[in-house]
Amino acid sequence: MALAAVTALLAVLGYGFAVSGLDGLHDASAVAARGRSVDGTVLAKDEVAGPQGSRTKRIEVRFTTADGTAYQFWEGGDADVGDTIRVHYLPGRPETASTHSVTGNRMGYGLLVLLGLALMIFMPLLALRLGWEGLRAVRRANRKRAAA
Template sequence: MAVMTAVAFLVVLGYGFARTGLDGLSNPSQGAARERSVDGVVLAKDRVSEPQGSSSTRIEVRFTTDAGTSYRFWEAGDANIGDTIPVHYEPGRPETASTHSVTSNSIMFGILAVSGLALVLLMPLLVLRLGLESLRHVGQAIRKRSAVG
């Protein structure tokens, strides 16, 4: 029963991944048309410990919107303090700021969609395979008992 629960969870998770990825890919040109790009300045750089002993670098970036308001955000990156880098955001939503363009976001959405579809399609096939394998073992056990008796 625990196996079925885990498989069901992975299928639902896969559906969520696929849906999010496909929604993100639905109209990237529309996102690009809305996106604003401005120069940002790297204010700080930090190393973050990750699971299994690895680490990654993140940077703090400050940018000013077209309206003249200054914002800061942290994001994975490897630029040096003082570097000027492009920042992309949706007008009226500076919290969407990223150093990644719509194109790089589209690649990530594509990976997410493919991963989700793989989970949705492969998990039921795995259950089918396990079920058939179990039936084969049951059949072998019955034949052994019949041969002994």
């Protein structure tokens, strides 16, 4: 029962990863086709605690669109406060802003899709395999009892 619950949880998590990755791939492709690039300024640096004692570096970036609207966002990066950094975004959708290259974003989102698909496919297969092996073990034990 617990195995089924964990398997279902991981499969649903995998679905979320795959959908997020596909959305990111779509945005990266749209930025490549219709995006704009402007200079932004690094406002702040931060390090966030990650799993197993790791640290992730993030930067806060401010940029101004062609219509004069200023936006700020946080993203993984290692630039210093005050540095000028290139920002890529879709006009009308500042939430797509990134300081990473389109290729880098595509690779990251592609890996997220693959991870999601792996969880969605392999977790149920693993549960079936473990269930099948458990059933075989029970059958063997019953045969030994019947033979004795």
